[in-house]
Amino acid sequence: MSSTAESTSILRFTVSDRLEHIAQITTFVPLAVTGLVQRYAGSGLSQGIITLFGGIESVRIIHRVFAAILMVAVVYHLGAIGYRRFVLNIPRSMGPSLADLRAAGQTLAYNLRRRDSRPPQGRYTFEEKIEYWSLVWGTVLMVATGFLLWNPIAGAKILPGSFIPAARAAHGGEAVLAILAILVWHFYHVHLKHFNKSIFTGYMTLEEMESEHPLALTMEVADPPSQDELRHRRNRYVPLYSLGAFVLLIGIWLFVSFEDTAITTIEPLESPAVYAPIPTTTMPLATTTTMATTGSTLPSTTTTVIVIAEDLTWASIGPIFEAKCLMCHGATNQTAGLSLATFNDTIAGGNDGPGVVPGDPGTSMIVTIQEAGGHPGQLDANEIANLRAWIDAGAPEK
Amino acid sequence: MDTDRNIDSDLNVATFDRPDGPRWAARRSSVRRLTAGAFALIACTALLMLAFDPGGVASAQDDARFNNDTCLSCHDVPSLEVPLPSGETLNATVDSDTYAASVHGQLELPCVLCHTDIDGYPHPEVVAETLRDFAVERYTSCFGCHQDQYSATVDNVHARARAEGNSAAAVCTDCHGAHDVARPSHNDVDITQTCRSCHSEVYDLYAGSVHGAALTDGNTDVPTCTDCHGVHDSQGPTDTNFHLFSPQLCADCHADQELMGKYGISTDVFDTYVSDFHGSTVVLFEELAPDQETNKPVCVDCHGVHHITAPTDPESSVFKENILSTCQRCHPDATTNFPAAWLSHYQPSPGKTTLVFVVRLFYRILIPVVIGAMLVYIIFDLARRGRFHRKAERVQHS
Structure with missing residues (x-):
C-alpha cells in the first residue's frame, strides 16, 4: 500500500x-x-x-x-x-x-x-x-x-x-x-x-x-x-x-x-389380508350359482321327468336330432361320416358303422355314446329314453 | 388437482367406449395411453377384417355355426364338463335363460363375439391348466367391445399383481360376471359387495368404520371402495403415489363445504394438514417426487384406513386418550405434551392454540411496523440528502 x-x-x-x-x-x-x-x-x-x-x-x-x-x-x-x-x-x-x-x-x-x-x-x-x-x-x-x-x-x-x-x-x-x-x-x-x-x-x-x-x-x-x-x-x-x-x-x-425425531418407515395402521375371498363365492365362469352347484353333480336320471312320445316314429325323433345334432352331423357337415338329417341317413350310419341298430338299442352307437355322457350336443335323459324306445320299437320311419 | 369427487361416474358404462373417470385417467402416463391406443387400433383392424370375412361376425346370425341356438343345443345341457390337468372340471354348461337375461343376452349378442376362438365343431382343445387360467385367458375378449374400460385396467393394481404371478387378481368377469353379466347398478352397496367377494377382510374393516356403518344405514354420501381406489384403473396402497395422493382423495369430500355442512364436520382439515410439517412434505413429494416414499404420515396413517372412525369415537386412533400412542408409532420417544405440538386441524385462534395465534399476530404487526418505520426513515433520509446535494451543488456553482 x-x-x-x-x-x-x-x-x-x-x-x-x-x-x-x-x-x-x-x-x-x-x-x-x-x-x-x-x-x-x-x-x-x-x-x-x-x-x-x-x-x-x-x-x-x-x-x-x-x-x-x-x-x-x-x-x-x-x-x-x-x-x-x-x-x-x-x-x-x-x-x-x-x-x-x-x-x-x-x-x-x-x-x-x-x-x-x-x-x-x-x-x-x-x-x-x-x-x-x-x-x-x-x-x-x-x-x-x-x-x-x-x-x-x-x-x-x-x-x-x-x-x-x-x-x-x-x-x-x-x-x-x-x-x-x-x-x-x-x-x-x-x-x-x-x-x-x-x-x-x-x-x-x-x-x-x-x-x-x-x-x-x-x-x-x-x-x-x-x-x-x-x-x-x-x-x-x-x-x-x-x-x-x-x-x-x-x-x-x-x-x-439430540434426538431421532421419527422412524423412517410408517407401519400401516391395519393389515388385513388383501386377498381373502368369501368361501361361498362361485367361480365367475359358472354362469349362475345354481348352474355351478347342479352342473357337476346332477345325474341326468334323478331330476328329469321321462315322457315317452306316443308316436315313436321319425316324426318325433327327427326334431331331437335337428335341435342337437345337425350342426355336426348334418347333411352338409357329416362329422365322422354321419348324417342325422334324414331317416335314411340315420339308418345308413357313419364311418364307424350304423348308429342305429333297429330293435337293439344296447349296440346302437347313437345310444351308447349318448349314455356315456360328455358328447357335444348331449341329449338329456328324456331324449335318450325316447331314442332308446324308438330303436327298441324297430326304429320305424312312420 | 382434480376435485371432482364422483369417481364412480366412470361406472356409467351405458354404451361402449365410454372413457374412465377423470381422476385416475388424468394420472395415466401418455406412454400408457399410446399403448392402449395401439392395442385399440389392432383390435379395430381385426374386427374390420372379421366384418369383411364372409364367415365372420357380420354373418353370424345367418351361419348356423355362429347361431346361439346352435351353441346352446349343446351348451344348454347340464353336466357338459371338460376335465382340466389341475383336476378341476371346467363346466361348459350355459343356462340359456341366464344368458338371455344378461345385458348381452338382451342385445342378442352372438356367443362367438366373446368366444372368438370358436368357429365350429370340433372346438379347439382347451389348453388352460386350471379354471383360473381359463378365466384369465378368456377375459381378454372383453376388449373387443369395451376398449376404454379394458385399457384402463391394463395398468391397474390387479393387472400388476397378475403380472407378478398372482393369477387370483381380478379380471373383468370377476366383477361383472360372464354369461350373467348385468348392467352396472352403480349402487354403493353392490359395489362394496362385489369387492368383498375377494377382499372380505378389508370389507369387514370397512363395514365397521364410520363410512361403512353409514352405508349400511343407507347413507350414500360416504365413500365406497371405488371412490378411493378407482374403478377400472383401480389403485392400491402398493402404489407409492397412491399413498402420497390419498390426502387429496379424503379432501374431495372433507373439503367440500356443502357435503360436510350436512354433518357439521370441519372443512379445514386438508388446509390445516397441508400447512403443517407433515402435510407440506407429503404434498411436495406428491408434486415433485411421486415415485419416492416419505415417512411423513397422510390422513389414513393417523385416522385409520378402512376401519376409520370419527375422532370422537373412543375406538379412534386419534381419540384424545389414544393420540399419544398413535404419535408414538412414528415418534417412539414422544411424551404426554407431544401431541399438542399438532394443532388437531384447528386454525390458530384466540380460543384454540392461543400461543400460536399470538405469535402469528405479533409478527403480523411487528413486520409491517418495523419495515414501515425503516422505509419512512429512508424516505426522509433520501429527501434530505437530495436537498443537501442540490444545496451543495448551488454552493459550488456560486
Whole structure:
C-alpha cells in the first residue's frame, strides 16, 4: 500500500471482522433461501428451487447444515469480541447508549429540517447498532426456536406441546422480518446510499470517517498494552475462551444430534389380508350359482321327468336330432361320416358303422355314446329314453 | 388437482367406449395411453377384417355355426364338463335363460363375439391348466367391445399383481360376471359387495368404520371402495403415489363445504394438514417426487384406513386418550405434551392454540411496523440528502 493511501485510509475492520462478515453472508443467504421455500412451499418458485436442491429432504438437510455453521460462527464471534475487549483492551463501541437515542432524535430532527447538521456519531452509528442488535436478537431467537423444530420431542418434554408450532410461527415470522430488514435497512445504508466497501477492504478513507464516524477519530485512544502485558492477558484469555468454546461446541453438537425425531418407515395402521375371498363365492365362469352347484353333480336320471312320445316314429325323433345334432352331423357337415338329417341317413350310419341298430338299442352307437355322457350336443335323459324306445320299437320311419 | 369427487361416474358404462373417470385417467402416463391406443387400433383392424370375412361376425346370425341356438343345443345341457390337468372340471354348461337375461343376452349378442376362438365343431382343445387360467385367458375378449374400460385396467393394481404371478387378481368377469353379466347398478352397496367377494377382510374393516356403518344405514354420501381406489384403473396402497395422493382423495369430500355442512364436520382439515410439517412434505413429494416414499404420515396413517372412525369415537386412533400412542408409532420417544405440538386441524385462534395465534399476530404487526418505520426513515433520509446535494451543488456553482 502506498504511503498516500496509508495517510488517508483508516483501518476499520480487521481480517477477522471481514471473514466473519463473509461467514454471515454465506450462512444467511442459504438459510434464507432454504427456509423461505419451506415457508412458502406451495408456490411454484419454491417448488422449482426445492427441485433444484434435490427435494424437500435435501433442502431441510442443507438448512440444518448452514444453521450449524452459523452457530459455530457465533461461537467464533463471541471469542473475537472477548479478545478485543479483554486482551486488546479496546473499549466497547457497539453497546447501545443514551447517546444513540440522542443521535437518532437529532437525525430525525435533521431530516425534518429542524436541524442543520447530522449529529456526529462514533465508530458505529445508531443505524449500524440497530442492525447489529437486530441480528443478535434474531440469531438468538432463530437458534432457540430452531432447537424446538429440530428436537420437538425433547422440547415437548419440558415445554407445552403448543410451543412447537409457536416456535415454527416465530421462526418463520422472524425470518421474514430479518430478510426484509436486510433488503431494506442494510441495502439502503451500505449499498444504495453509497456503496460502503469497507467490510470487504477493511479500510475507509479519512473523508468518509470524518463524515460518518467523526467521534471515532477524536476518541481518546488508550496506550497500546506492552508486549508482556498482551502476552499475559492472552495466556489468561485463550484457555478460558477455549473452555467456553468447547462447551458451546458440545452444545451445538447436542443441538444437531439430540434426538431421532421419527422412524423412517410408517407401519400401516391395519393389515388385513388383501386377498381373502368369501368361501361361498362361485367361480365367475359358472354362469349362475345354481348352474355351478347342479352342473357337476346332477345325474341326468334323478331330476328329469321321462315322457315317452306316443308316436315313436321319425316324426318325433327327427326334431331331437335337428335341435342337437345337425350342426355336426348334418347333411352338409357329416362329422365322422354321419348324417342325422334324414331317416335314411340315420339308418345308413357313419364311418364307424350304423348308429342305429333297429330293435337293439344296447349296440346302437347313437345310444351308447349318448349314455356315456360328455358328447357335444348331449341329449338329456328324456331324449335318450325316447331314442332308446324308438330303436327298441324297430326304429320305424312312420 | 382434480376435485371432482364422483369417481364412480366412470361406472356409467351405458354404451361402449365410454372413457374412465377423470381422476385416475388424468394420472395415466401418455406412454400408457399410446399403448392402449395401439392395442385399440389392432383390435379395430381385426374386427374390420372379421366384418369383411364372409364367415365372420357380420354373418353370424345367418351361419348356423355362429347361431346361439346352435351353441346352446349343446351348451344348454347340464353336466357338459371338460376335465382340466389341475383336476378341476371346467363346466361348459350355459343356462340359456341366464344368458338371455344378461345385458348381452338382451342385445342378442352372438356367443362367438366373446368366444372368438370358436368357429365350429370340433372346438379347439382347451389348453388352460386350471379354471383360473381359463378365466384369465378368456377375459381378454372383453376388449373387443369395451376398449376404454379394458385399457384402463391394463395398468391397474390387479393387472400388476397378475403380472407378478398372482393369477387370483381380478379380471373383468370377476366383477361383472360372464354369461350373467348385468348392467352396472352403480349402487354403493353392490359395489362394496362385489369387492368383498375377494377382499372380505378389508370389507369387514370397512363395514365397521364410520363410512361403512353409514352405508349400511343407507347413507350414500360416504365413500365406497371405488371412490378411493378407482374403478377400472383401480389403485392400491402398493402404489407409492397412491399413498402420497390419498390426502387429496379424503379432501374431495372433507373439503367440500356443502357435503360436510350436512354433518357439521370441519372443512379445514386438508388446509390445516397441508400447512403443517407433515402435510407440506407429503404434498411436495406428491408434486415433485411421486415415485419416492416419505415417512411423513397422510390422513389414513393417523385416522385409520378402512376401519376409520370419527375422532370422537373412543375406538379412534386419534381419540384424545389414544393420540399419544398413535404419535408414538412414528415418534417412539414422544411424551404426554407431544401431541399438542399438532394443532388437531384447528386454525390458530384466540380460543384454540392461543400461543400460536399470538405469535402469528405479533409478527403480523411487528413486520409491517418495523419495515414501515425503516422505509419512512429512508424516505426522509433520501429527501434530505437530495436537498443537501442540490444545496451543495448551488454552493459550488456560486
